[in-house]
Amino acid sequence: MRFELDTIGVIHSPYQEKFGIPRQPALAPSAPVTLELLPPYNQPDCVRGLEAFSHVWLSFVFHETAARGWQPLVRPPRLGGNAKVGVFASRATHRPNALGLSLVELKGIDTSTGVTLQLAGADLLDGTPVLDIKPYIPFVEARPEARGGFVDGPPPQLTVQWSPRARADLASWADTPPWLAALIDEVLAQDPRPAYQDDPARVYGIRLAHCDVRFGVQGDVVTVLEIVTPA
Template identity: 75%
Template sequence: MNFSFAPIGVIHSPYKEKFGIPRQPSLAPSARMKLELLPPYNHADTVRGLAAFSHLWIQFVFHETASRGWRPLVRPPRLGGNDKVGVFASRATHRPNPLGLSLVELIGIDIGSGVILELAGADLLDGTPVLDIKPYIPFIESRPDARAGFVDGPPPRLSIVWSEQARTDLAIWDSRHPQLAVLVEEVLAQDPRPAYQNDPERIYGVRLYLLNVRFRIHDNIATVLEISAS
């Protein structure tokens, strides 16, 4: 049997590319984004009662990597990018059906000419197609006694240092993006580099909003070098 699904909405996110997106939701709670519902789902009746819930499950499509296909074995970043596990023992984006599931915080609902959900802590790329929304129910879905396999806790965090140039740049953009400093630190603290890249002199860039944040990592310290328009 084959199935065909149409998106019910689209994500508007500060993450403009895959590089830099936290590998799990809620690791960057300052990441604010919007889920715009598409016709005919952008009707107030579709979200009646939703504001009573603090968190939502978002089911979406890995639209940028879907064309690359899948493999039965993948290399999770949490295992250093060397050890392999089965694709169904991972949350890799390259899957037989390129579907993702993300738990996000619901900040608000804007009902005007359409319906827009304001979200926090999502790990979703700008333009991500959304297939479904479901409320999160803690007493059913929170299982603190569950085993987490090789993901035995949150990833280690890097320390963050701001260069003088980066702080000057931040002052320029902060009025437009008030959460920018916190978001930059949350993203870089996760160490977005591929596991095989450890060159302390290499300068990386991550796109947040329409900005390019350039940084370097050495001795578990991420130094923000500059912020410029991308």
């Protein structure tokens, strides 16, 4: 069987590129994300009652990588980037049908013009097409006794420090979003480097909220070196 699916909405997020996006939702709760519903789904009736739920499941398409296809075996970053597991034992982006599923916090719903959901902590690229929204039902879906396979527990975090230059860069930008410094801390603490990379001399860059955040990693300390803000 083949199916044709409709995009019901589009994500607006501070993540302008794949690199740096946390590998799961809730790891960077400061990321303000909105989901703008598209016609004919952008009617208040479609979300009536949803505001009573604190969290929602989003089904979406890994649109940026979908065209690259899939492989039966993948190398999850949590296993160091070398060991392989089956694609269906992973949350890898390169998978049949390129479907993603994220549990995100629902902060509010704006129905003043169309319908926009205010979300927190999503692990989604700006422009991600969303296929469906479902409320999260804790009494059936929260299973603290469940086995987590090779991702049993949160990943180790890096300590984040800021250079005086990076602090000054952010302070000198007239339009600094109030959440940006916290988001940079949360994103870099996740160690966004590819699993096999450990080069203390290397300067990395992440596009975040239209800024270029440059950083280096030595041991378990990440240093924000410079932030190039929009002109």
